[in-house]
Amino acid sequence: MTSFSTLCHEVVKEYVQTVMIIDDGAGLNNESTPIIIPDTPLTSNPLIAGYIHATPSERIRSPEPSKIFHQLDTLSLTNAFFEEGIVAGIYQPKIEDTQQPEEFASKAKSACEKADIIILDWILKDRSSDYSKATVKEILQSDYRGGGRIRAIMIYTGESDLNALRDELCDYLGEYELNRDINFEIRAKNLIISFYNKNHDNYSFSPDRAVKEADVPQEALKSFAILV
Numbered sequence: 001m002t003s004f005s006t007l008c009h010e011v012v013k014e015y016v017q018t019v020m021i022i023d024d025g026a027g028l029n030n031e032s033t034p035i036i037i038p039d040t041p042l043t044s045n046p047l048i049a050g051y052i053h054a055t056p057s058e059r060i061r062s063p064e065p066s067k068i069f070h071q072l073d074t075l076s077l078t079n080a081f082f083e084e085g086i087v088a089g090i091y092q093p094k095i096e097d098t099q100q101p102e103e104f105a106s107k108a109k110s111a112c113e114k115a116d117i118i119i120l121d122w123i124l125k126d127r128s129s130d131y132s133k134a135t136v137k138e139i140l141q142s143d144y145r146g147g148g149r150i151r152a153i154m155i156y157t158g159e160s161d162l163n164a165l166r167d168e169l170c171d172y173l174g175e176y177e178l179n180r181d182i183n184f185e186i187r188a189k190n191l192i193i194s195f196y197n198k199n200h201d202n203y204s205f206s207p208d209r210a211v212k213e214a215d216v217p218q219e220a221l222k223s224f225a226i227l228v
Contacts, residue, residue, distance in 0.1 A: 015150065015228055016221065019081055019088045020112035022135070023121040023156070025071045026092040072156075072198070077119075077213035084217050089115070095125040101134035109138040116150070117220045122157035122165060129165070133172045136193065140176060143190070152224040153193045156216065160205040162195040169193065184208060187226075194223045 074090060081088040091111045095104055104124075108131075112118050118139070124131040136153060143149050159165060162184045170180045179187045186193040196219060197207035211219055 016086055016116045016224060018115045019086055019117045019119065019217075019220070020091060020115035021072075021074075021077065021088060021119040022091045022093065022108060022112065022124070022132075023072045023119070024093055024095075024124050025121065026074050026090050027072065028074070028090065028092045072121075073213040077216055080214045080217045084221070086117075086217070093124055093131075095131060101130040102138075104131050105134035105138035108135045109142055113139065113142050116152070117224060118151070118153045119156050119216065119220065120153060122155050122159050129168065133169055136169060137173055140173065140191070144176075148190050150190045150224070150227045151192075152220060152227065153191070154216070154220050154223065155193065155195045156198060156211075157195070158198045158200060158203070160203075160207070162197065162208040166193075166195055185223075190227060192223045192226055194219070 078088040078090065089111075091108065093104065093108065120132055120135065122129055122132050132155070139151070139153070143151060155162075155165065155169075157165070166180060166184060166186055170178055170186050173186075177188060184195040195208075196216075197203075197210040199207075199210040199212040
């Protein structure tokens with residue numbers, strides 16, 4: 001194990017306790033209630049395993065344009081966090097057409113405000129980033145009101161041009177003092193927001209930095225380690 005890997009594991013032991021994953025392609029039954037995963041792998045937990053199901057093939061071949069999402073391998077992701085000794089929670093949002101981004105963000109913040117690391121999909125509804133951006137802003141506002149805390153947010157997406165997404169989010173959060181000088185990242189005193197591509201074979205573009213779900217914990221912990 002390298003010295004940096006050792007550092008990451010020490011960070012896990014000392015700081016990181018919980019992770020929240022917010023993704024509309026998590027593969028759960030159509031529920032918007034946060035599901036906190038207990039301290040056993042999904043494959044051995046019949047209560048949770050029953051929620052995981054494959055996406056019907058016809059939905060994959062010809063989805064409606066407004067319903068397109070990049071499927072998340074929830075089992076691989078949550079079990080990878082378990083192997084690091086971290087409790088992982090899943091929130092698959094079901095956003096109503098009449099629900100405004102700020103209203104959704106308030107609910108999402110309640111689900112993840114205690115998480116040390118947040119894994120957030122960029123597109124949560126109708127090809128719009130408004131809901132994810134509003135969620136990040138709500139979390140930052142909560143952290144600032146509470147006096148600040150160490151927080152790592154990973155934007156884990158199937159969208160192209162991660163630096164363009166970074167700039168879009170940074171502009172949206174213009175009232176905060178943020179640094180975007182590093183590729184695929186936004187940094188502040190106690191905050192790091194990193195951007196990664198989901199690892200899929202059917203991209204019509206060359207992803208900037210694709211990461212398999214099983215490797216997400218390693219990358220998330222590297223980001224968190226920068227803050228401590």
